[in-house]
Every structure is written in C-alpha cells, then in structure tokens.
Amino acid sequence: MSAPASKPSALPARRLRRSEHTGPLAFASLPLAFLLLLFLVPVARLMLLSIEGGTLAHYERALTDGLYVRVLLGTLEIGLYVSLICLLLGYPVAHFLATASDRWATIGFVFLLLPFWTSLLVRTYAWMVLLGRNGVVNRFLLETGVISQPLPLLYNMSGVLIGMVHVLLPFMVFPIYSIMRRVDSGLLLAAEGLGATSWKIFQRIYLPLTLPGVLAGTTLVFILSIGFYITPALLGGGRVLMIAVLIEKQIREFLNWGFASALSVVLLAAALIVYAAFRRLMQSDLRWS
C-alpha cells in the first residue's frame, strides 16, 4: 500500500505521455491518474496513520475493546439486514422493470430515481417527519384504527433500516435489472415446454441465471451500508451505533486520527472478508457465467 504513495506524481504522468498511441490504456490513463492521485494516495496515507510510530496498538484496541467489537459486529449485522431487505424488495422491482412495457418501465425508473434528485440529508429529515411519534405514518395508522399505540419507528433500529433501505434500494435494483434484461426468454419457454411449473422455472432457471446480478447488488448494498453515517446518526437518534459514527467521533472529538484510521481499515477488511466469503459460497453456482 505504501508503494504508490512514495512517488505519487511521476508514475502516472510518464505513463500518460508514453501510451498516447496505445488505445484503451491511453484513453483510461487520465481517469486512472485522477483516481490514483485523489483517492488511492489519500487512502493509503490514512492507512499509514493507523500504524504511525510502528505500533499496532490502535488495532489491538479496535479488535479487543468490547465497545468497538460490538459496534463493528452490529454494523455488519445492519449491513446484512439492509442487504437482505433490499434484495427482497429489489428483486421483484427489477423483474418488473426488466419485463414491463417501455412505458411502465420508464415510469418505474422515474420513481426509482426520484430520491437521487433530493439530497440525502433532506431525505433523512423527511423520514424523521414521516416516522416520528406524531409523524404521518403513525397518525394515519392510529386514525384508521390499525393500531392503538404509536409504533416506535424513529430513533431505533427500524428507523435506521427504513432510511437505509430507501437510500440503497436502487443500488440493488440496477445490477439485478441489467442481468435480467440479458436472460433469454426462450430459455423460460423451453423450460415450460419441458414440463416445468412456474415455480420450477423460477427456482431452477430464472433465479440461477440472475444470480450474478444478485451477487453484484448485494455486495454493493452491503459495502455501502456498513459505511453509512448520516442516516443511522439521525434516524437512530444515538441509540443505533454504526462504526462510521464512532470513527467520526474519534476524529472530531478526540482528534485521534490514528485510531480512527485503524477502525476504517478494520471496516474495510471486514467488508472484503464478507465479500470473499459470499463469492466463495456461490462459486459453484456461478461457474457458468
């Protein structure tokens, strides 16, 4: 990780000049240089902070202190819940978009993308208005007699999950949608002709064929969710701690950059491990793709 950080500017510049005539690489070299300079280098430097002074003390603390271990596990758990809920909601939505007529697909996409046109902060506050004790949701349910006591939807896990799923759902839908579009409908007809019921067609043909999309969407949502900050901070009301909240605290309140950096690295490692495990689990199912 330290290699690119040592001479950050010379390498990309030289490569850019030399590969002017080599097609794709030249084409990609400017964005590559951009990524290297503005993303990889700062990340590498941040990581270096965690082992400053040649000690692993920050890591020791991150991995043994009960609070941080608990919050890290809790973060992974929330990531898992969010991924699962997004998958359950997103798979049918993706299927609808992939099979609907052009007109309905367009309408569906507009609804799906609408939240992107609003700032994350605004959306999160909007959920606070909707989910509070006297929020729109509770008032409606009380007045229609569905419930007699207001549901605790805000400043707890359900609030965090609702808010995060709302933000992350499109990241689940798009990868699955793009895979579904490529499924040859002739295969489904063939399966039907060979005697398969609708359920069997789904279970044996459609689901396995869309699995790469499921893997991509789930990975994306999981990795994005475990780094969430604003949504759990506001909708969790301080009762749902995610690792990003703690990292921010370390930097803003304690100015402990080294420890914050160690926590970030642990989070990144956890994400990679979960991803690798997930991939391995599905390896035999993905051999064909």
Next chain:
Amino acid sequence: MLTKTATRAPPADADLALSGIVRRFGEVTAVAGVDLAVHRGELVTILGPSGSGKTTLLKIIAGFELPDEGVVRLKGEVITFAPPAKRGIGMVFQNYALFPHLTVEGNVAFPLEMRSVPRAEIRKRVAAVLQLVGLAEFSARLPRELSGGQQQRVALARSVVFDPGLLLLDEPFGALDRKLREQMQLEVKRLQRRLGLTALFVTHDQEEALVLSDRIAVMSEGRIEQLGTPEEIYAHPANWFVADFVGESNLFRGRIVADDSGRSFALIGNGVRIAVPKSSFVDGNDVGVLVRPERPRLLADGEVADNVARGRIVEVVYVGESVKYRVRIDAAQEILVRWPFRERGGKLAVGDDITIGWDVSDMHLVST
C-alpha cells in the same frame, strides 16, 4: 395417392391431428385454416418461406400460442388450450435454448426431474440417451464448452429423453455449416426412426425438407398449399407456388390450346407453341408449365422429342456432382438445365449452340 393422404380424416393412428386451425394477429391472418394429420412414427415437415405462418403453427402445437379457431389433438386427446408443460411435447429450438448454467447432464435430466422420475432412473436414462447421441463423455461439460453440433445433440437428447408424444423441431440446423448440417439431418432422422418418434419439423429450406421428410406440407400465407411425399411435391407440385418454391424449375406461363387430334399444347410468350401432357385443364385455361432442369436432354442431329429448342449457352455453373447451364432460346425465354458432371462436364462451354429436347412426360402443369 397424394390426394388420398391429404384429405383422409384424422385416422386412429394420427398422433397429431390439427383441424381448422386459425390464428389472427390484428388484421393479419397468420394461420388461415390448417388441417394436418401426422401419423405414428412419421416425420412431417412444414416447409414455407418466412411469414408463411409455419412458426405460428408450431407455437400453437407446442402451446406457446393459442389458436383463434380449431382443435389440436395429440394421441386423440384435445390439447388446444392445455399449458405447454402438460403437453408432453419435446421441442428443439432454433438456437437450442440450452440452459447455460446446467451441465449437459443437467440439461438432459431437466425434463425428467420435472416429471419427478426417481434419481437412479434419471441417471440411467440420461446416460442412455447421451450414449445414443454420442455425447457420453461430455456429460459434465457446460453448453458453452461444446461446439454447435454438440449443442444441437444435447438439445435433441433433452427433447427426446422423456419419451415425448411428439417431437417438434424449429429450424434446428440453421446455425450449422453445410457439412455439419447434412450430417445432423441424417442423425436426427436416424434417431427419430430408431425411437419411433412422431415428429414435426419446420424449415424454410426446401432441400432439407426433401432429405428429411416422410411427407412435406408446403405452407404459404397461412395455408397448406400441398401435402405429400417429397417425390410427389417435387414431381407433381399442386400449384405455381409449390412448383416455384420447391426445387429449381423452369416455369412458363401459358394458355392451353387443343389441336384436332386431341393433343394438348400451351401457347407461351412470343406465340411459341409447346406440347404439354394431358391434364384436366381445358382449352383457354391459363397454366404454369413446369420443366425441372434435369429433364431436358441434349439432342444430337436427327434425334427427336415432343418439344425441341435450339439455344446458346450463356452461363455454366459447376455445382459438384452436376453442372448447370443457362440456355437462351430467344430474347424472352431462357431454360435452365442440369446434367450430371460425369456426362457433360467440361464438354460444353459458354457460347456453344445446342439443341435440347424434352417429352410431355418430363413436364407438369400447374394452375397459376
């Protein structure tokens, strides 16, 4: 013989019987009243150009499309509106439609698994059918690891492994190169014979239809124009469309005139009068006069025939076992002839003047 087979009511041994099938798409009538009976163990081909309704008809039989009118019977049972999964019909698709995520074995086992056949028996039957199509050692491969011909064999194995009541083949050879195509055609026919399968095959390739079929149904604009054996279709086409579509042909428009002796003639372009076979056409009927390219003979001086034409060779096309010559008779008429290479190859060239002749028995009249 042709008409007898064609009009016989669905007999007891008809595995597939279509009666009065009609399918409309808005203003367009894709299938306009089709009757067809396919007997046990028979391979019938539906031959027609694209847009003739043959694919729609196939979908109606498979259950992927429903007819507006008519009845589909399979082994005596009405299946007109039965869901595809319940029909027990094996189908080989144009692009094979192999499941890319399943191995060869998984693909072939699929229809048996859907029928809840015991595992041990599935293994036995899959192995047997893979042996039959020569893919025994490929059972663990994925479809993308196979050649086009092997993929086709897998599709075939998958469609016959569950002893279907009917085998449907939808232009399955289109994607193969010529040599492989001919090999697969023979293989399909051998397999169909060996398993005693009743099969319906759809193609636009008339050569393929002639090679494979026990009988051919030539389709055009949603109707069956003619139903008969390959020989009947080729030698005695029922109308202009069939004569033109199946095989190479010299087709002339003409009008029947009879002379005093009772012999029939046809007046074709430029007032040329040619002798034609006796037929049910009468004086003044407009007809199509068909002469297949292999029928005319090269006449030496003094030889005679019912019809004789002098002309100049304007084109020579070498097609392997035979040679095709385009012979210009006059400004308006050309005749295509084809002779075995062994007889004439290399001896005739462009610019040669030749005399050709053919008898009325070499000719066939069709309505226009």
